[in-house]
Amino acid sequence: MTFTLATWNINSVRLREALVCRLMRDEAPDVLCLQECKSPVEKIPMEQFRALGYEHVVARGQKGYNGVAIFSKMPIEEVRAGDYAGLGHARHIAGRLANGVTVHNFYVPAGGDVPDRAVNEKFGQKLDFLTHMRDDFAANRPARAILVGDLNIAPREDDVWNHKALLKIVSHTPIEVEHLAQVMAAGDWVDVTRQDIPEGRLYSWWSYRSPDWDTADKGRRLDHVWATPDIAPAARGSRILRAVRGWEQPSDHAPVFATFDL
DNA sequence: ATGGTTGCGAGGCAA
DSSP, X not given: OEEEEEEEEXXXXXXXXXXXXXXXXXXXXXXXXXXOOOSOXXXXXXHHXXXXXXXXXXXXXXXXXXXXXEEESSOEEEEEOOOGGGOOOOOEEEEEETTSOEEEEEEOOOOOSOSOTTTOHHHHHHHHHHHHHHHHHHHSOOOSEEEEEEOSOOOSGGGBSOHHHHTTSTTSOHHHHHHHHHHHHHHTOEEHHHHHSOSSOOOSBOOTTSTTHHHHOOOBOOEEXXXXXXTXXXXXXXXXXXXXXXXXXXXXXXXXXXXXXX
């Protein structure tokens, strides 16, 4: 059985309802994971998505900030919603699909501007969130699982437009990359996007602050698709839909896709 | 070193 999954930081699911519908209609992933819904769950426009075949959803939300949701064409049951680092934020939801695959959808804290936890509390919270993720997966080793989301870290040199220029910029600092590597090791996760596309620069986010994002191309790969080793070999066809970043009134993130032949 | 833009929600905060 084949299924396709996508992850997209939507930056307000209510403002961009039409864009979500367009992606659902044009690309029709079996599972669509959103982050930064910025909406209470009861105000997500479920009916419009349901009409496009996404009849099943698990979600966590809060007013104005954060929020994660998994829309699925096949049945999904919630298995957990973690409160990593005890922030009380809606940044994680996990569901088990009818095909037996567990999907973790994460929105890791961005971490503020200064990469020093002594002067920037948000950076400490980001590191603590990642440490908590690591401990969680070490204590409960995932199987037949996929982890997606806006992890707010671009780990590789070719995941950013300029490695040296970004070494002290939050999202690409060595300490963040090390924390992310420990999360990966704890769950034995495989980076599916880079398994499929091992070479070359790859970005999923371009700042709103760049007037001509496409030409300047100062991007970062902040959005990820991982899988456990029992199903990672079944992954193929990963792609980042850069064109979506150029849609009318876009999110600053592009959706990331992967297909699994299970 | 700074400023650049966007969303939420009505002034600044978060990204």
